[in-house]
Amino acid sequence: PSPIRLSEYRAPAWRVERVELDFDLGIDASEVTARLRLRRDPAQQTPLRLDGEGLELLAIALDGQPLDPGSYRHGDNQLEVDGAQDGSVLETRVRLQPAANTALEGLYLSGSRETGFLLTQCEAEGFRHITFFPDRPDVLASYTVTLRADRKRFPVLLAGGNPEGAGELEDGRHWARFVDPHPKPSYLFALVAGRLEKIERDYVTADGRAVKLVMWSEANVIDRCHYAMDALERSMRWDEQAYGRNYDLDVFHVVATHDFNMGAMENKGLNIFNAKYLLADPDSTTDDEYRAVEAVVAHEYFHNWSGNRVTCRDWFQLSLKEGLTVFREQQFSADMNSPPLKRIEDVALLRRAQFPEDAGPLAHPVRPAQYSEINNFYTATVYEKGSELVRMLSGRLGTDGFRRGMDRYFEANDGRAATLEDFLGALGDANQVDLLPYLVWYAQAGTPRLKARRDYDAARREFTLTLSQHTPGTPSQPEKHALPIPVKLALFTHEGRMLPLHLDGHPRSGDTELVVVLDKAEQRFVFREIDAEPVPSLLRGFSAPVILESHDTPAELALLLRHDVDGFNRWEAGQQLAIRAYEALREGGSDAAIVAWCDALAALFADGNVDDALLAEVMTPPGEVELAEREREADPERIHAWRQELQRRLATRISAAALLQRYRTLAQATNGQLDAASQAQRRLKRRVLELISLLDAAQGQALATLQYEEAPSMTDRLAALSVLVRTDAPQAATALAHFRDRYVDNPLALDKWFNVQTQRRGAASLASVRELERDPAFTLKNPNRVNALFGAWARSNPAGFHQADGAGYRLLAERLAQLDALNPQVAARLATAFNGWRRLEPVRRAQAQAAIAALAEQAGLSRNLTEIVQSMLH
Ligand code: B3K
Ligand code: ZN
Numbered sequence: 001p002s003p004i005r006l007s008e009y010r011a012p013a014w015r016v017e018r019v020e021l022d023f024d025l026g027i028d029a030s031e032v033t034a035r036l037r038l039r040r041d042p043a044q045q046t047p048l049r050l051d052g053e054g055l056e057l058l059a060i061a062l063d064g065q066p067l068d069p070g071s072y073r074h075g076d077n078q079l080e081v082d083g084a085q086d087g088s089v090l091e092t093r094v095r096l097q098p099a100a101n102t103a104l105e106g107l108y109l110s111g112s113r114e115t116g117f118l119l120t121q122c123e124a125e126g127f128r129h130i131t132f133f134p135d136r137p138d139v140l141a142s143y144t145v146t147l148r149a150d151r152k153r154f155p156v157l158l159a160g161g162n163p164e165g166a167g168e169l170e171d172g173r174h175w176a177r178f179v180d181p182h183p184k185p186s187y188l189f190a191l192v193a194g195r196l197e198k199i200e201r202d203y204v205t206a207d208g209r210a211v212k213l214v215m216w217s218e219a220n221v222i223d224r225c226h227y228a229m230d231a232l233e234r235s236m237r238w239d240e241q242a243y244g245r246n247y248d249l250d251v252f253h254v255v256a257t258h259d260f261n262m263g264a265m266e267n268k269g270l271n272i273f274n275a276k277y278l279l280a281d282p283d284s285t286t287d288d289e290y291r292a293v294e295a296v297v298a299h300e301y302f303h304n305w306s307g308n309r310v311t312c313r314d315w316f317q318l319s320l321k322e323g324l325t326v327f328r329e330q331q332f333s334a335d336m337n338s339p340p341l342k343r344i345e346d347v348a349l350l351r352r353a354q355f356p357e358d359a360g361p362l363a364h365p366v367r368p369a370q371y372s373e374i375n376n377f378y379t380a381t382v383y384e385k386g387s388e389l390v391r392m393l394s395g396r397l398g399t400d401g402f403r404r405g406m407d408r409y410f411e412a413n414d415g416r417a418a419t420l421e422d423f424l425g426a427l428g429d430a431n432q433v434d435l436l437p438y439l440v441w442y443a444q445a446g447t448p449r450l451k452a453r454r455d456y457d458a459a460r461r462e463f464t465l466t467l468s469q470h471t472p473g474t475p476s477q478p479e480k481h482a483l484p485i486p487v488k489l490a491l492f493t494h495e496g497r498m499l500p501l502h503l504d505g506h507p508r509s510g511d512t513e514l515v516v517v518l519d520k521a522e523q524r525f526v527f528r529e530i531d532a533e534p535v536p537s538l539l540r541g542f543s544a545p546v547i548l549e550s551h552d553t554p555a556e557l558a559l560l561l562r563h564d565v566d567g568f569n570r571w572e573a574g575q576q577l578a579i580r581a582y583e584a585l586r587e588g589g590s591d592a593a594i595v596a597w598c599d600a601l602a603a604l605f606a607d608g609n610v611d612d613a614l615l616a617e618v619m620t621p622p623g624e625v626e627l628a629e630r631e632r633e634a635d636p637e638r639i640h641a642w643r644q645e646l647q648r649r650l651a652t653r654i655s656a657a658a659l660l661q662r663y664r665t666l667a668q669a670t671n672g673q674l675d676a677a678s679q680a681q682r683r684l685k686r687r688v689l690e691l692i693s694l695l696d697a698a699q700g701q702a703l704a705t706l707q708y709e710e711a712p713s714m715t716d717r718l719a720a721l722s723v724l725v726r727t728d729a730p731q732a733a734t735a736l737a738h739f740r741d742r743y744v745d746n747p748l749a750l751d752k753w754f755n756v757q758t759q760r761r762g763a764a765s766l767a768s769v770r771e772l773e774r775d776p777a778f779t780l781k782n783p784n785r786v787n788a789l790f791g792a793w794a795r796s797n798p799a800g801f802h803q804a805d806g807a808g809y810r811l812l813a814e815r816l817a818q819l820d821a822l823n824p825q826v827a828a829r830l831a832t833a834f835n836g837w838r839r840l841e842p843v844r845r846a847q848a849q850a851a852i853a854a855l856a857e858q859a860g861l862s863r864n865l866t867e868i869v870q871s872m873l874h
Contacts, residue, residue, distance in 0.1 A: 117194020323386020340567025806847025
C-alpha cells in the first residue's frame, strides 16, 4: 500500500456531529449498533466513505430506510454509501469477536474467558475495528453510549463521559448509558465491561466541580491501586496550579489490565492502564517502578487537556499531544521528586532510545512526513525528542511567557483538532515573538552535532566561544538546515567560581548563566572582562537535544564534576569524563583520563555531602548502547568487557575497604520506605554492591545473597538477584527458584523474573532465553511477558543478544514472525531492537542482515512489521 503523506492532508468531506452507540456485549460475539448524524462539507463532492475493518455487517439503514445491497459497497476496510445528505443519519449494525482478537486493538478480552473482562483500545485506528466511522482525529463528535450485557458475567459497565442512567433488562441482562458532553475524536472512545472491583475518592477541582475518581481492577489486585490514586490526585492539583487546567467531567475512571500493547491510554473520562503502570505495592514494586506509575498516571491525566480538549488534526501532528504531554509530565515529576535526577534520567533515556533511532534506518522527524502504519510512529523521537523541543520553546519564552503561551494555546484551540503551527503560533503570539524558525526542528530528522571551539586573549581579557553545528544526513533527508540551538552556558574559574558574563547586546549580560542561540552554521560569542582562561560549562540542563563535541581536558571536566552547582551538569561532566576514560582504556594510550575520572569520583564518594542518588548516577558510566553509538563498527561483547574494566578501575581506586564500609552503612539503614532519602540509599547501595562484585565476585555474591534474603523491598531484592544472575553466582539458582515460587501468582513480579535472567553474559543469555520460552508461564500472547523476555534481552543485554554466530538474531527473527501473526503492533515494536545493525562489526552485521532479510521474505507479514523490516533493510 502507498504511504500516507502529510502534504496530502485534506479536511474531511464528511463529519459526524453526533453518534449513538449501542453495544450488546458478549465474549465470543458482541453486536454494535451505530447511529451517525452526518455533516457534509459543501465544497467537496466525495461520496460517503467510512473506515471499517474486520466487521461483519448485519444491517444498514439511511434516514430510517434499510438500504438495498446496490446502494452501498462493503470492501476490505471501507464502507461506501450512496445517497447520504448533509444531516442524514446512517445506522449500521455489526458483529465482532472479542475473544478472537489477539491484536489487542479494538474490542478485546483481557484475561481468561471465565473471569476476564472486555475492553477497548482505539488509538490510533482501533475504532474502525468496532464500527464504521470516519476514523480520523479531525472528526469530533458527541458520544452517547449504551452498554448491554449479562449482569452476572459483566456486573460493571463503563464508557467515557458522565453516567446517564442504568437499569435491568430481561434474562438477567442490564444496561448503562454514558453521555460525553465534550465532542471528541474516535480514538478517545473507550468501554470496559466485566467483573471488576474499585476504590474511590472524592475530589473537588479548583473551579469547584465535584468529581468522583474511581480506579478499577480485578479483585485480587485492587489493594495495589492506592498509590496510583494518590498520584492521580497530585497530578490533578498540579495541573490546576501549574497550567490552570481543571478536570471537566463528573467522573474519572481508571482501569488496570494485564493485556495491553503499550503503557496506558488517555481515553476521555476512562483511562485504561497497563497494570505495570498502575499497580504498586512495597512487596512487588521497585522504586523506579513507583516513579514510573506516578509519571504515567500524570501523563495520561495531563492528556485531558493536551490531547483531548485540544486534539491533533492528523497523526502527523502526534507530537503536538505527546511531546507536550511528556514535557508536562517531566515538569510534574521534577516538582514531585528531584529535579536534577529527573533531568538525568530523561536525558539518559533520550540518549539510549532516541539518539540511536535518529542515527539509524528508522530515523524520522518529530513530525514525520509520511507513514505506512501510524502505530509505528509512537516513537522515542515523537515522544522524547518532541518533549525536548517543547522544553526549548519554554526556555526561550521563560516560565511566565511559556504559561502565557500555553493559556493562549488552550483557549484558542479548545474543542479543535490542531497542528504544530497552531501551537507555535499561540506561544509566539502571546509573547510577540516569531517561533516559526523552530518548525525546522519538527521537520528535520537526525541529531545535530554542536562543536565548541574556544580562544582566550589575555591582553584583551576576552574569551571567544565559536559554536558551529552540523546535522548528519538521514535516510530520506541527505541535506540538513541549520537549526536554532539555545545553548545555556556558564564560565568557571579554575577555582570553581562562576564568572559574570559580559556579552555585547545580550539582555541578561552580567548574569553568571546565559542562553545564547546559535542559529547559523557557525557563530562567535565574545565574553569581555575575563581575567584568566575560564572553563566553559555548555548546554547546561541539556538546553537542546544535540551531541556536544567539545575539547575540554580531563582536568577541566573533573573541575566541573567537582564544582558545578547544577546537578545535571555535574553528572554530565562525569559522563563526558567517563567517555574519555573509556576511550583511553580502549586505545591503551595515556592513563590521564582514567585517573582523572577515578580520582574525581573517589573524591565525591568520600565527600559525604553528595546526595546518595546523584552519587549513584554519577558513578555509572554511559551504558553499552550509548557507547556503541560512538563506534563505526561496534562489537557489543568487547564494549561490555571494556565498560566492565572501566568500572573495575573505579572500584579499585575507591578501594574494596571503602566500598564495603559504605555498603555496610547503607545496609544498616535499610528500610522499605518510599521517601526520597530511603530511595536514594537503595540506589547507591545497588551501585556499591555492583562495584564490590566487580572487585571480588565471591564477596559480592555473599552480600547479595544476604541482601536477597533480608530485603524489605522489591528494589533491594531485585538488585541482589540481578547481581547473582549477572555474576553467574552459585547461589543464583536457589534465589531464582525462591523468587518464582513467591511471585508465581503475580504476573508483574514474574515478568521481573523473566527479565533478570535475560541479563546473563554472552551465550549463556541465549541459553536462558531458550529455556525461559519453555517455562509454562511464558506466552507470546501477553505483551508484557514478551517484552520481559525478548525485549529485555535484545535491548538491555547487547553483549548477550549480539552473538557472533547470529544465533540471537535468528531466534528473535523467528519469534517475530510468530508474534506478528498474533499481535502486529507488539511485533513491529520489538523488531526495532535490530535498529543498530548497520553499525555492527562486519561479521555480526552480515548475520543480522541475513536474519532480517529472512524475516522480510516471510509471506503474510503485517503492514506494521513490513514497514519496520523494509526500512531497516533500505
Ligand atoms: N496515547 C497513547 C498511546 C497510543 C499508542 C497507540 N499505538 C498513550 C500515551 O501516549 O499516553
Ligand atoms: Zn501520551
